[in-house]
Amino acid sequence: MNYRDFMACVGRSKKIWQDFKQDFDNSDLQTFLKHSYPVLCCPSGQCNLDASDHCSMAAWSPESFVPNQESAALIEHVRVLNHIRREFERRGSRDLEVKKELGAARDQLDNFDPSLLEFQEHRLEARFSYLNMSFIQQIKKSRFVDRERTWGSIASIRVVLRTD
Numbered sequence: 515m516n517y518r519d520f521m522a523c524v525g526r527s528k529k530i531w532q533d534f535k536q537d538f539d540n541s542d543l544q545t546f547l548k549h550s551y552p553v554l555c556c557p558s559g560q561c562n563l564d565a566s567d568h569c570s571m572a573a574w575s576p577e578s579f580v581p582n583q584e585s586a587a588l589i590e591h592v593r594v595l596n597h598i599r600r601e602f603e604r605r606g607s608r609d610l611e612v613k614k615e616l617g618a619a620r621d622q623l624d625n626f627d628p629s630l631l632e633f634q635e636h637r638l639e640a641r642f643s644y645l646n647m648s649f650i651q652q653i654k655k656s657r658f659v660d661r662e663r664t665w666g667s668i669a670s671i672r673v674v675l676r677t678d
């Protein structure tokens with residue numbers, strides 16, 4: 515999946531998540547859903563839907579990228595930037611050398627072209643802050659739930675949403 519397609523998937527997923535949360539009349543169930551959150555999942559990792567920009571994904575879910583030279587470069591840039599940020603905090607903001615390094619690292623990321631990235635295929639899933647099996651079973655009946663990927667058994671808490 516290229517960058518443009520991935521960003522379109524993110525946009526659709528955000529809209530679907532909002533519509534999904536408003537799909538229930540039960541106020542207790544709506545309260546339960548307020549404490550849930552959406553994730554984009556691929557076979558080898560996941561990221562919070564609200565942290566699906568390429569820099570956040572490089573830091574928290576590098577498995578979301580198809581391994582190639584561009585994704586490796588981005589992951590390394592983000593790793594270096596985070597290291598310099600920690601050093602900046604440790605030494606203090608008056609250290610001019612670290613301040614210059616931080617600026618240079620930010621410039622590298624600002625100039626990175628995310629359209630060069632390739633992403634794993636992702637699906638939208640719901641995560642719950644606490645378990646309420648009765649509510650999760652009700653949620654699985656939503657028109658937004660992907661019935662092929664969501665197991666209907668009470669033993670399963672996995673809820674995959676349709677993004678098509």
